Amino acid sequence: MKDLEPILLEKKINPTAMRLVVLDFLLKQSSAVSLTDMELALERTDRVTLYRSIKTFEDHGLVHRIEDGSGTAKFAICQPSCTTEGHHDLHIHFYCNNCQETYCLPQTQIPEVKLPEGYQGQQVSLVVKGICSECKNQCNTIAAH
Template identity: 75%
Template sequence: MKELENKLMEKRINPTAMRLVVLDYLLKQTNAVSLTDMELSLEKTDRVTLYRSVKTFEEHGLVHRIDDGTGITKFALCQPACTVDGHHDLHVHFYCTNCGETHCLPKTQIPEVKLPGGYERQETSLLVKGLCAECKN
C-alpha cells in the first residue's frame, strides 16, 4: 500500500482510500478501461467519487483519456514523463474490432505532423483499428 501512496504523492495527489483503490485497479489492467468498467469492477464504489478520482489523476498526469471511436472514453496509466503541466506520452492506441479492447502502444510513437503556417497543434492522437495479437490467433 505504501508503494501506491508514494506513486500518488510523486504526482502531487493526496492518497485517499478511493484513489488508492482506483490506482491499484489501473495498475492491474492490460488495456484501457472506461469509468463504467471501473465502477463495475470495484465493489461499493461511489460513481461521483470515482469520476473525481480519475479526473484528478488525469489533471496530474497519472492517466490519459483515449477516444477509440466507440463513443465511450477510456483511461490508461500515463508514462512517467507526464506531469501536471501536460501529457508527454504521445503514442499509438490500438482498438481491436473483435474483442473491443483498447491498448496503448507506448513504443509506437506518433510521427511528427508538420502543420502549415498559422496552425497550432493542441493535441495529437492516432488510433489504429484491427485485430489484437490474441484475437488474430
C-alpha cells in the same frame, strides 16, 4: 496499498482510500478501461468519487484519456514523463475490432505532424483499428482444429 502511496505523492495527489483502490485497479489492467468498466469492477464505488479520482489523475499526469472512436472515453496509466503541465506520452493506441479492447502502444510513437502556417495543434491522437494479437491467435487456433 502502502506501496502505491509514493506513486500518488510523486504526482502531488493526496492518497485517499478511493484513489489507492482506483490506482491499484488501473495498474492491473492490460488495456485501457472506461469509467463504466471501473464502476462495475469496483463494487461499492460512488460514481462521482470515482469520476473525481480519474479527473485528478488526469490533471496530474497519472492517467491519460483515450478517445478510440467507440463513443466512450477510456483511461490508462501514463508514462512517467507526463506531468501536471501536460501529457508527453504521445504514442499510438490500438483498438481491437473483435474484443473491443483499447491498448496503449508506448513503443510506437506518433510521427511528427507538420501543420500549415497559422495552425496551432493542441492535442494529437492516433488510433489504429484492427485485430489484436490475442484475438488473432484465437482465430488461428480455431482454424487449426
